[in-house]
Amino acid sequence: MTIAGSDSSAGAGIQADIKTFSALGVYGTTVITTLTAQNTRTISDIMIVPSKFFKNQLVTTLEDIQPDVVKIGVLYSKSIINIVKNILKNFNNPIVVDPVLFSGTGIKLLDDDSFEQFKREIIPLSYVITPNLKEAELISKINISNGRDMTKAASEIFKLGVSNVIIKGGHDRIRDTKVMDMLFGDKKNEPHQIVNERLKVDETHGTGCNFSAAIASFLAKGYNISDSFKLANSYVYEALKNSIKVGNGLLVSNPLYHMYDNSEKYKVLIELQDSVSALERMSNFFKLIPETKTNFVYSIEKPRNFDDIAGVLGRVTDLGINIRTPNVIKFGASFHVSNALLAATKFNSLFRSAINIRNNRSIIKICENNFRCTSYSRTEETEIIKKTEGSSIKWGISKALGQKPDAELVYHDGDFGKEPMVILFGQNPKDVLQKIRIVLQEYVNN
Secondary structure, eight states: OEEEEEETTSSSHHHHHHHHHHHTTOOOOEEEEEEEEEOSSOEEEEEEOOHHHHHHHHHHHHHHOOOSOEEEOOOOSHHHHHHHHHHHTTOOSOEEEOOOOBOTTSOBOSOGGGHHHHHHHTGGGOSEEOOBHHHHHHHHOOOOSSHHHHHHHHHHHHTTTOSEEEEBOTTOSSOOSEEEEEEEOOTTSOOEEEEEEOOSOOOEESHHHHHHHHHHHHHHTTOOHHHHHHHHHHHHHHHHHTOBOOSSSSEEOOTTHHHHHHHHHHHHHHHHHHHHHHHHHSTTGGGGOOTTOBOEEEEOSSOOSGGGEEEESSOBEEETTEEEOOOOEEETOOSHHHHHHHHHHTTOTTOOEEEEEOOOHHHHHHHHHHSOEEEEOGGGOOHHHHHSTTHHHHHHHHHHHHHOTTOSEEEEOOBTTBOOEEEEEESSHHHHHHHHHHHHHHHHHO
16 A cells, blocks of 8 residues: 555656556555645645545555555645544554655655654654655754765664664766665664666656656565565666656656566567467478578567567578577567668668578569668768678668658668678568468479
8 A cells, every 4th residue: 555645747756656656566555645736847736645534545445455464655734644643553464664755756745744753653653764865854854965874864763663674876966977776674683785887877756656656666575674674676677777757757667667678578489489380381481591690580679689689599590491490589589680680671671581591683573573662882881880780781771761751661782792682671579471472482482
């Protein structure tokens, strides 16, 4: 369960929590404390949920659904703090407190008159509290400039009755190439540190909510606090690294990155594997395999690099009248055909699959009768392009499609020591296979 404010820009608060819960495979319930009118630049208005209705949300939810963990975010007012304290004072499962005192844009999210009550009544409920440096300073009244100061601040926060303190260094005002987060738990043990490279991003929106929600999620799944800290740190680092620009202000962390990425990549692997198997069953395909052999690739939407493109590990080879594949599909497996696809997507964003086949006069004639074709001459390459690995394909595809952007096939006639080649593009592997069948049917019949 998350008890927090609603963010109309959906980057932080309840919305960030529910995204994180879903991405990490736990079911989340929500009890809303405040409604905010906000975007990535500011909060223009805050409406506190009426006490009676807030209490009814919390009580009604708990009557039917008993949470494994409760995560507390923005509470804002004395009345809400009092209700949370009275209802959760006998709660036996872990409570994660994210002491949200300010938004990322600098707007106060806890009433001035409520701060001392928050320290006195909410912080002691927590199994773990997750302040950033500024929040830790305000709670502990310790100025933090290094790891020793973080330890002093944690000691002061422990005096309020918490079991574990995590102080996040992401908001460190002492510029460094590293960011250190520290978990202070059992006083008999040394603090646990996690150090990450400082990412080249400014202040982000929602990261703190993602982190505390991730801690809550891993605790709910049965991990101890130390492992939850490590897993949440890694998860949020990736969410931060893949932050997105949705407005004109702060970047928004992306807690759903892995869920979308893994889901799409799984679909790509399955579809390409099925299509490679179909290629193996295709009669006479061996006649289209060039001397340098064939590769078959498929990418996620709008690929950025080779790691976004799956291909056959090794190459598809001819074995007599049959073909053989290593039967392993892997992202980043094909350099040349993937390079061609990356170049082609700059002209047609719908292209996500490609295959290379033999080039001879008969094949080119068939292709030109059935597809939109374009070509380039490798004899026009500069010496710099020839000497740079992968540059020839990128240069050639870009040159050919620059002349005819709607083409779905690119070929070249080779050069000294370079075999002529045809590359077929399609929206997916099935689209490419259909084009191969057309070429093969006419080629064999001729």
